[in-house]
């Protein structure tokens with residue numbers, strides 16, 4: 001039975017609750033809602049909500065209804081924005097009203113409510129955001145360069161040894177940067193902590209888009225007993241998610257505390273937060289949650305961007321060559337690129353932007369929510385609306401990106417060969433809730449792209465009979481998208497490139513082992 005079919009079955013026995021929901025509907029002050037597909041009585045647009053790749057449907061609807069649309073599910077209002085102009089007006093200029101998050105009922109069940117990215121626009125969120133800002137703001141980014149450069153070197157070595165495992169190496173890359181930054185810990189291959197984090201993330205990513213899970217459609221179901229028909233599997237999944245999240249937060253946190261107690265801790269973000277006192281002191285639960293959430297926020301998104309990069313390079317060898325010609329001219333073959341080269345490599349930056357434009361990791365961003373009733377262009381937007389912004393559609397806006405389906409880094413380069421700075425594609429969200437780790441994400445994706453292209457040639461793979469394996473041009477569904485699995489071949493461009501990978505002296509980072517006693521605390525991955 002599908003989620004929708006289950007939802008309709010439950011509907012029959014919950015009329016009373018439904019009435020209460022409908023009674024809370026706002027008056028519209030006589031103004032219309034933004035246009036949208038016609039809503040059915042009671043259920044609204046529940047049956048219209050796309051079940052997969054929703055950004056495609058919303059972009060299609062925009063052709064009929066315009067760049068701001070309204071849909072309802074059981075009286076809950078959803079506004080979908082399809083243009084940068086409207087997103088800027090509402091989410092940035094009116095950010096005081098559009099910086100909250102919708103309550104996603106399943107998150108109360110799966111343990112993810114500790115995530116500041118899901119918190120309402122309140123003091124708790126402000127405090128978390130301020131702490132994150134101190135560490136991840138743009139002018140603090142250079143302090144992360146040594147970690148990013150060291151981890152990029154490891155990435156190149158991993159890709160040289162087992163190029164077919166590029167997805168695994170791209171998972172390891174952001175995770176190893178974050179684990180070092182957060183906890184002063186170097187991860188090992190197939191680190192159990194990394195595996196549980198990805199598993200927990202999968203449970204999160206599948207649960208955010210409204211209407212995808214029965215409990216999000218009928219919030220009262222979360223108070224039903226776990227054995228209630230149709231809810232058993234979900235409750236089991238949520239129980240596992242809670243266990244994994246507990247481990248993700250506790251294991252590295254207590255390891256840092258132990259090393260601090262032994263006076264052997266290498267400085268890390270968590271050790272620094274633990275040392276704060278007085279007004280600056282941060283409660284331990286917050287530190288644990290901030291560690292887990294920044295780790296989680298970095299992992300899937302960076303992985304997605306790097307997989308999209310390889311995907312585009314396989315499909316566009318001419319662009320790969322052009323990027324490599326720039327690297328050869330600026331960096332040469334005697335050293336690897338570093339952050340000082342960035343300004344002299346406009347085509348690499350343009351390439352990074354074009355990857356983010358066509359295949360940004362978060363096509364629908366993360367929904368915001370409105371705190372008060374509002375009026376925009378004569379349309380009524382009720383308090384508590386879920387605001388979805390379709391970055392996928394905005395990145396294909398012909399007014400800003402002519403010939404939008406073409407993969408053309410040149411669109412970000414002006415006639416003088418300089419980088420155009422104004423039209424960075426909207427991929428990191430909007431306003432006060434925009435990605436808190438943007439500058440770090442930007443740097444770690446950029447240096448990985450520049451370094452990989454400087455030493456590897458990326459081509460289509462061949463099967464055992466020597467036939468070329470074609471690459472599907474498809475992307476997966478979810479809060480974070482990525483290309484569907486594909487093969488490629490990755491080999492050093494020259495002998496000098498191979499030597500650069502193997503002989504560049506490794507950048508040394510002092511680290512602490514992860515302290516964890518399975519006999520006392522139970523298995524890491526139960």
Ligand code: HEM
Nearest residue numbers: 117297298301362365366428429430433434435436437441
């Ligand atoms: C390519 C990589 C990344 C992309 C594309 C990305 C994208 C996004 C997007 C679209 C949002 C929602 C913004 C909004 O609601 O308007 C977001 C939120 C967030 N991101 Fe990122 N992100 C990336 C990497 C990172 C990294 C490396 C970190 C951590 C250091 C991070 C931390 C966060 C946090 C904490 C939030 C929640 C902010 C809040 O609710 O106040 N992200 N990100």
